[in-house]
Amino acid sequence: MRPVMTQRYRHSLVAILVCTLTLLSALGSGTAFLASDAQAAPLLLEGKKTLFQRVVSHPGARLVATPAADAAVVKDNITPFTVFYVFARNEGWVQVGTGTVSPEGWLEAPKTTEWNQSLTLLFTPRTGRDPVLFFKTETALNDVCATSDMNARLEKLGTEATSLLQGDKTPPADFPVIASEPADAAGAVSEKRFYLMPILAMKDPFDGVKFLRVASIDPGSLGGDKDGKGGPPKTGIALVIDTTISMKPYIDQSLNVVRQIYDKIEKDKLEDNVGFAVVAFRNSTKATPGLGYVAEVVSDFATAKDRKNLEEKLAKVQEATVSSHDFNEDSLAGIYKAVEALKWGDYSSRLILLITDAGPLKSTDKHVSVSMGPSELNDFARQKGIWITALHIKSPGGSKNHAYAEQSYRALSKLSGNRSNYQVVAAPTAAAGAKQFAEVAKVLASGMVDMVKNTASGKIMTKPKDEKPQKLTPEEEAARMAATLGYAMQLEYLGKANENQAPSVVSSWIADMDLKRLAKSEQSPSVEVAVLLTKNQLNDLSAQIKSIIDSGERTKKTDSRDFFQGVLSASTRMARDPNMPTQGKNLAELGILAEFLDGLPYKSDIMLLREEDWYRMSVGEQTSFINRLKSRLARYEEYDRDRANWESFGQSNPGDWVYRVPLSMLP
Secondary structure, eight states: OOOOOOOOOOOOOOOOOOOOOOOOOOSSOOOOOOTTOGGGOOOBOTTOSSOBOEEEEOTTOOEESSSSTTSOEEESSOOTTOEEEEEEEOSSEEEEESSSSOOOEEEEGGGEEEOSSSEEEEEOOOSSOOOOEEESSHHHHHHHHHSTTHHHHHHHHHHHHHHHTSTTOOOOTTOSEEEEOOOGGGOOOOTTSOOBOBEEEEEEEETTEEEEEEEEBOOOOOSSOOTTTTSSOOEEEEEEEEOSTTOHHHHHHHHHHHHHHHHHHHHTTOTTTEEEEEEEEOOOTTTOGGGOOSEEEEEEEEEGGGHHHHHHHHHTOOOOSSOOSSSSBOHHHHHHHHHHHSOOTTOSEEEEEEEESSOBOOTTOTTOOOOSOHHHHHHHHHHTTEEEEEEEEEOGGGGGGHHHHHHHHHHHTBOSTTOBOEEEEEOSSHHHHHHHHHHHHHHHHHHHHHHHHHHHTTOOOOOOOSOOOSOOOHHHHHHHHHHHHHHHHHHHHHHHHTTOOOOOEEEEEEESBOHHHHTTTOOOBSEEEEEEEEHHHHHHHHHHHHHHHHHHHHSOSTTHHHHHHHHHHHHHHHHHOTTOOOTTOOHHHHTOHHHHHTTOSOOOTTTTOOGGGGGGOOHHHHHHHHHHHHHHHHHHHHHHHOGGGOBOTTOSSGGGOEEEEEGGGOO
């Protein structure tokens, strides 16, 4: 019986500011291509009038003058992942150029991969999903999904893949799987390791899942991916605590939890392997000077050997004596302070535990101190290897705020798909809430210590079960969350220690959702879509978005179409071809926007907006969208500063360094 797939996710329309917009300059630079200029033109994609063929170079590729092995070398050791336009093809060779004006030489076709958009894939964290299987053919993948007992078939395939694809073994010719993500005992592919999985083709066989033909390219060891070698992982847990009025019981209980966990650490003889830090946050001191601070570090990381100093500092933390200007507090300032100010360098496993009874200040609040929103801040932390868990205290007094706060903190603590590290702490009274908080926080922190203990002893943690029981106590829910997070952290650590690579295959088919969950009509992404951008391209995108924001805030509702097309053009160009010259006009004005959108297997939320809904937006929705663009712009500024995740591949010019920007972070 064919498995029942869940209904495809329906995009919820976001709001947009409707206003006039002057013509925007194009991203990138270059001379416009004229269709009649055939001699200088790259080859067009089949059936397209404006989209050019492109390839991405593999490690070891070199550029030569003519299509022959003994030809003069134009450039040796081409930088891996360089994107070229294709001008001609000749028996195993492709004539290429980095721009659209003229070719620069020839590359061996086997040293390139067709790449007609700028989308690539990353593995999602292993929070309960199975390793991705790479199938030889689309038919082989489809046969597994169409079988009457999909789950049993996957169990058998996974076991056989682990055995047959190890070392120098040659699997049988009829074995349908060509490669597999590392099994649990080996660890996951580190998120820090730079590899590339271009999307070569896409099919929609069932609702809720895409079949993707991909190439997996790994440039080898690039350094900086050996955290944790030589011993068990060091785990840093940062408590980010709301210290406004009403939070005194939770501040006191935080100290009790820290003391109990330190005791456990000492008992398990892991004094050097787990550290605690504390960050306190309140709200705007401009709006309410009596609050004293917006966010401050109470104590940087301290292991059990230095516990006295941290415990003394935490014991002195008091709740505010005056009320803030809004029920929401500046919790995002506390998160940002923890990410940026604490010394995470010694810790390979990193966790922030947010403790609050209010939502974050809204982007429309003039006193908000962090420009990034919850989603952008989640991406900011994850790029630095930090997981965020939100403990949301729900008291009767904040009932009108609960829905907004929950939505925000689920985005802040998002894992993948609709999964998040978010847990409610029920607080019908302050005493009951503080008691439940202490129990939940202790379970979560203990789970992290157990992960360190298991890894130190060589014990591989058991993958959490797929099913979520219908009724769990708060402590059981916390234990389940800790097990899921600990499992993913351990695999990430082992992947770094083992220097795991993504499977290197020329071409294969994968599902973009975890197949085991699909067999149960559940959706859990196995891959995340990203866009490979250079520093120059990111700077161009930032400049255009800033121009859009400035124009939107200056103008009124009269010429909404220009504004809509301006934002859409910026997003679409980055996903399809960031370098395409457009002579200072946006894609809509050139009449090619529909062609750019056509055939893209994934789209950012802006690309999914429908223009017919554009004109029905309220003023509040318009303002919200402008603020959302500001949040994205702030995230781009952090990408630019994030030296650790830019990869040069030998390029001396920083403008040519590349970064994998999640598609969800495009406008």
